[in-house]
Amino acid sequence: MTPPSVPLPPLPRLPIAVPRSGVSTEARKALRQLLGDMDRALATAFRDGADATALAARRGESVGRIVVHVWNACLGEVADTALFAVGGFGRGLLFPQSDVDLLVLTTRDDPTLRRALEQCFATFWDIGLKVGHAVREPAQCRALAAEEASVFTSLLDARRLAGDPALDTVLRSIVDDPALWPPRAYLAARLAERDARHARFDDTAYNLEPNLKDGPGGLRTLDSLRWLGLRLAHADGFDGMVAEGLLDPAERATLAEAEATLRRYRFALHLEAGRPEERLLFDFQRGLAARMGFVDQHEKNLGVEQFMQGYYRAASQVERLGVQIVERFEEMLEPDSPMTPIGSGFVQHGRRIAAADPELFMIRPAALVEIFLARLDHPELIGFSAETMRRIHQATARHGSALSDDPAALAAFLKLLQRGAPAVDALWRMNRHGLLAAILPAFGKVFGRMQYDLFHVYTVDEHTLRVLRNLARFADPAAVKEFPLGCQIWASLEKPELLLLAGLFHDIAKGRGGDHSVLGEDDARVFCTRLGLAPEHVDTVAWLVRWHLLMSTTAQRQDITDPEVVNRFAEAVGDRLRLDRLYLLTIADIIGTSPRLWNAWKDRLLADLYTATRYALRSDAELPRDASASIAECRASALALLASEGFAEEAVETVWRDFPERSFLRHRPEQVAWQTAAILRADKALPLVEVHPFSVRGSTELFVYAPDRDGLFASVTAMLDRMHFSVMEARVLSSPSGLAMDTFLLLEADSQMPATPQRADELRQRLLRALAETKPVLPARRGLHRHLKHFQMAPRIAFSATGGRTQMALVCSDRPGLLAAVAQVMLEVGVRVHDARIATFGERVEDFFQLTDRHDAPLDGELQECLRQALLERLAPAQG
Template identity: 75%
Template sequence: MSVVLPPLPRLPTAVPRSGVSAEARQALRQLLGDVDRMLATAFRDGADASVLARRRGESVARIVAHVWTACLGDVTGAALFAVGGFGRGLLFPYSDVDLLALVQSPEPARLRALEQFFATLWDVGLKVGHAVRDPVQCRALAAQDASVFTSLLDARRLAGDAAFDAQLKTIVEDPALWPPQEYLAARLAERNARHARYDDTAYNLEPNLKDGPGGLRTLDSLRWMGQRLAHADDLADMVAEGLLDPAEQALLEQSEAVLRRYRYALHLEAGRPEERLLFDYQRALAARLGFEDEHAKNLGVEQFMQGYYRAASQVERLGMQVAERFEEMLEPPGEAVPVGRDFVRYGKRLAAVDPHLFMRRPAALVEIFIARMDQSGVAGFSADTMRRIHQATAAHGDALADDGEVLAAFLRLLRRGAPAVEALWRMNRHGLLAAILPAFGKVFGRMQYDLFHVYTVDEHTLRVLRNLARFADPAAQREFPLGCEIWAGLPVPEVLLLAGLFHDIAKGRGGDHSVLGEQDARVFCSRLGLPPGDVEQVAWLVRWHLLMSTTAQRQDITDPDVVHRFAQVVGNRERLGQLYLLTIADIIGTSPRLWNGWKDRLLADLYTSTRYALRSDVELPRDIGARVRECSEYALALLLDEGHAEADVVRVWADFPQLSFLRHRPEQIAWQTAAILRAHGALPLVAVHPLSVRGSTELFVYTPDRDGLFATVTAVLDRLRFSVMESRILSSPTGMALDTFLLLDADSQQPVSAARAEELQQRLQRALVQSAGVQPSKRGLSRHQKHFQMTPQISFHAAGDRTQLALVGTDRPGLLAAVAQVMLATGVRVHDARIATFGERVEDFFQLTDRHNAPLDAAQQDRLLHALLERIGPARD
């Protein structure tokens, strides 16, 4: 949309060296405000952000020059330069105004005039960053610091002595200052350090538009390298120098336009120089820029963020490639070494022998990535070859997805197993993966607006593939012994890699992505030429890729019925192993914070018990009596080895409910029994095992049962910052509570130290002795949590002689303790709890009765429902 901008307001006449009066300052403030309001209106009406940023740069430059004249007059021996973005003529609504004053002889009078100048700029409303130097100092600093030298590349004189232009040019063009090799190394080091501050990815949930990977700073850096290394002042000059092709230039300019538009809108929305797309602004920005919800799985804010991710990833991809081209430009070409019939190696670069190879034979697009895998020490492709890969990929377009030879080469690549993953990453960086697999291109930059998925779908998918490849690495043996063992036995690793590629490929379409992804996988794998059995295996893994994690985290995997139902869906050991590997890779690839020792053991236990259930001679769950006997016999053997008398053990077990032996491991039964024996009847008994089952800390409470016990325990756990992973609330025939909690430290998500375990034991012991209940601590929501609140979904279901409550909602500090307090206040008893947290989302299940141990009737359920919604509903401001 073309928007006609009115001319900039006229400035008052400046009287040299008279300074700026209070009335004139007010007039300049008014003028600056008028300009900013005019530009904000133009942006709202659809004006181009780059045009507006340049218009603001022009207006501020005029004001700055006006104030310079008023404070210093037509001075010789001093000049004022714009640097940074201002030097390039761009100022976003709240950008800093970066200035460099060069002075030949900084005598006191001139320094006082400069102080007056800068103070006046601040007074009229400009946020100024400034430096005052003489040319000798300027050169010395530029020689020491590449960032200072770089700032001079954009320097633009606004006022003062024109003789300084030549002096500054002398510094910038001095070949002794930052020669090309050194300058390139410095710029790449700065890039790596900057990216490390932002988790080395353009896919953060709250990305930095300016300094993050793929941000506007990346484009600035390309221009700086072009200026210093190739005398190319802009992208068009870089095309002329062969560092970019016209299509790449167009892509960079389109991406830059998106980033500038988002940055302009962000400044206006925040009302300050904010560069991060914080959750605080994302929804408002999406609305401001015209994005609307398509359906529940394609929100306007998700489309808005996808625009950012696509632009940033394009900039980052091309930025990396252009940097490689600069490196190649500065390296002497190596001796040509043939690599097969189609490729040749020059030092660390691989190239095509025939410049028309990729157009003539598209399968070579995949084959060159296979060839790179086989060449140790290769850093990349030659600049010309990279360009030809891009040109051929664009020229062939959708035809690559239907080319039989291309698909055959792609299958050969996948059959390399784990090493193929890095090749897939590189193919994605060159845009080739999306061309061969168009459905993958649809999720390029696709995000989900929550705290659970911290990467876009395409980035997540590639990370899942890398996680799968780790199972082939001997170095991962200590961390994933079972996973490495399973991977080593895979007959066809390409099946698992394809499942990883397709497991989330249908996200954002509005339906069940597992079902839609299964359909996509079946079609592609058939076209790929996989045997029918392998096609079915890939499709099954995509369809059920969430089954193992949901079963482990939401159901009681110590219940043989649960394991049996899971085993029936899985069907055989080969699928079980592949599903186990895919589940781990998926969890870690969703967010590194989601993986911990607890989930490691939980999935390993489900794998082990399911593998046993899939034996040909085990078709049904074992008899309950047999399971109880097996557990008790093993636990008794452990206790006897510790020196306990069998008669004492039998006496304690006489008051253990049968469920203890069904729901706990023998090691837990033995530890709990030993704790009771050591207490010699002293109650309440609180025992803490720092490192118990599944890499968790175990808390065991043995005391006369009473209402409010669960609420007291969870309140203490909340105050001490423990996360409850699982709880077992059991009652003995004589009315004793045998409550077990499996815990992790809330901050580290790891088992706790012996000191922390002792603190928990002492604090809880004191709390249980007190008659008054313990209240949970009061902690507010984090800034992130405030943006992802949802009304809890609460449902009730009959569960034998109990009522099951399912709670799905937003996680928040003290949630479980608050739920326990509500249940206590409404006369509800908790008999079991299953806790699962997914990012900001919780899915908790409780087995409940009233105070007479009867299921909850409709009135009690309704009372509990309303009390929970009142207590744990979305927080009010």
């Protein structure tokens, strides 16, 4: 197990304890020193390459000797009382920061024994052992075990360390009692515990900061499988499960390899953290990657990403096999039933599908895909038989990537994709069995591939499958309320398999270096051609993969109220069918990247771009719409809205004489009408602050109408920051009479939801008070979140000319109060803000501003450089 060149540290030598003498101060000091020396020796051996399991076992054995020494010194050979190791300690493993879990079983209850036990446990803590303990009588132990499956489970691993041997038999009688947690009840209890535990981790092993022990696919999953094997099949460990036919040798080897990885990572994590820690926090990931020898290959395959991929692959293997083994346990407990044919080569066995011929998958590889089609045809069935799952694994391993060249298998795969939304569940199950990576070898390369940032919260393979599931939601009638436009488009979509293929390939080239969209386009072309798609359909899939980010970046980084922006986007898209598919893929991709990224504002933003582009793609819209026509259309629609509210046309036109034309070009008619109505109601009272909790743009809309002055934008953004609002978009206009007409689209920073009416009113009142004062509002000073400090980057600033103004692109690390800080710098340098597009991608911010100097002229080279240096200084990577 351990390389000969890395010997294990020797076991501690302890003197024979004098019974009931206790442990003296000097002896305690010596035991503390011994524990410290042992842990340092184990850490050195680990750094030298010793096996983590062997080291954990050596620590468990060493601590066991010390525990017995202290027990004997405090209690001696006391009758009717015994000390048991439970938990990981009961299994003989102790990681560097693991608790030492103990159970005292006794039939006595006298003051002398209680005092001796108190002295014993106090000594454990005093010498540096983190002990968790319970003292119980056998009847109490049985009652608790009958009541709580977790207590019963802890007894399965119990191992007597010292004390009366007769209590071994007592404990065995509890564990072996068939009336306590019979197989069906125990399986149900363990599954309920698993589901509750996994729910805390979003039911996925692919979290950014996963839990090595309790997360899905973690070490607890492996322990649970052993417990189930022992209780349900009397199988001792995974070797016993192989003997009982619950595992085959290849699966046993896969679990052993994954467990070795998880134990190695846990051992390293305990050493790195120096405290009881089971989460692979960002605080430790880079240090652990370096400790374990991972190095950067290139900027898109960092050492820390390789390190985390090792974890995700191991956890995924455990999770996949764990689900299948549990299904085998469930099948084992089901009554036998006859077999009924259900299609070519398959039979129904109880509530499961099985292969009629055990060699079917070896003889005819296409049957590996066809059985998933058969399951779609029989939704009343709950899965595959245990033997069939094993045969699928064996055949998939045997055929390997040859499946990607097998014409019959590819034809079956295309037939599956042509089912549309129902195919997605089949693809998830195929991935769980390793079949998807065999048919798409490139997909296997991104198995467990993480990206070291806060934007992508799942590994590439998990993200891809979630994108597919999001696409399938558009076919669900229950989703119409949430995605009305998306569901409408899906219902009219022809050849849904093209969109599913684009979803499969859109990120498949991540981690290779280069542009993953370009590389993925090539992969998609090759595979779709091999599938036998028509050339125009190959082009469609390849185009979607190449440009899958186009709609998102256009909507978030450019002004989609600008007809030129819309027409450039329409020209790139080319036709309505591509637009439909790109819209659906964009939404599915955003939600599949992180559920927190999706909000009503983005929903409205993408819908607006879709609608404007669909108009531009009409046959009579080859030329950009004239700006004057857009302005006239907006004015007419806004006037109609205002008239319906009882406002006179003459009064409206009087207000509009002081509106810049950009108001009608850049705002929707509903926004213009809302702002105009607010001004009319205010009856010339200034400053005017109006807040719409949930505007037509899917966000909270703030309108500030006040005498223009330098610093107004900075004060407003500072107040928004103080009240914990995120700015999605800002539009800063000036009226001919010198009034500021500033519009902000906001979401609550914590929830990314629009404000409640109460919060909206609070914002209005506080801004009114702030603007009534001449003293500017300064940004709040807040510390950097723990996550953000690990992803700091130097700001990148670029200037360009645009329509008589200077556009500044700012790319930098996110931090609390960023926009307020930027606005403050602009004020100090003497720069005016006229427009702002705000986009945040995890820890990375990409903001665009339209600027002038204080004379409303574009920034000259000197002012640009002054602003650049001031921003670089203010936004330098924060250290905490």
